Amino acid sequence: MKHLLFTICIFAYSFTTSTAQVDTINTSNGKLNLAALQEGKRTYAVFFEDSLTGNRLTTADLWDRTIRFSTTPTGQKTYQFGWKWYQKDSLLADVTATGILSSLAPLTHNATYTKRGIRNFVFNGTTVTIPPASRRTARDSAFNVVMNPPAFEFPMDLEILPLLPFKKVGQEFAIAFYEPGSPASDYYRLTVTGREDLVMGGNAKINCWLLTIDYGQSDAHATFWISDQNREVVKMREYFRGRYRYKVKLY
Known part of the structure; x- marks a missing residue:
């Protein structure tokens, strides 16, 4: 009997320890390294390849992404996020979002898509409305989502x-994201799977953390190469x- 109790205790301890290793991150617990967030513009080339042959399947789209800081008349520090998606000579998406700088909690999301039209949302704490x-439409008027968990805006994942x-390698995170217009926010599991020197143009090397995200689907996952020094995504490969x-950073 004592042996059985001892075994149960060891199992419970092991389960608790392994669970505690996952660092839960949302807009209310202040765990992000916000000092690493820098104002500026970054441009990414975005393209598809066949996973078996490596053949390029599309020409590259361009994503221009910007971060700007400002202060409201009441003294609140905010951020403004911009994302313009170009395909050849066409602007497919033009997204602007704002939020509270100290937590990155979203405040507004305004988007114009060539195929989906205009999609605007406003955030009041964890409540999302149009x-x-x-x-x-009546559906627009009735739209009301309470983000549980309190989440970051998914379009700002980069x-x-x-x-x-x-x-360190092996760290695990659960980060809360919300896709504007969706019925709920959710946690996404991320694992630091390695470190490596990523070779860029001119044989320059950038030391990167490798971060893998689990989208909750068996056929969908992605790895991000995040520079250790500048803390920015320099490459992403998504299956x-x-x-x-x-997604490859150009400049």
């Missing part, structure tokens, strides 16, 4: 993931339905 001026508190999507 602003009155943007309501076109800017937010580099702010994780990297310490989905037999294809790789790459």
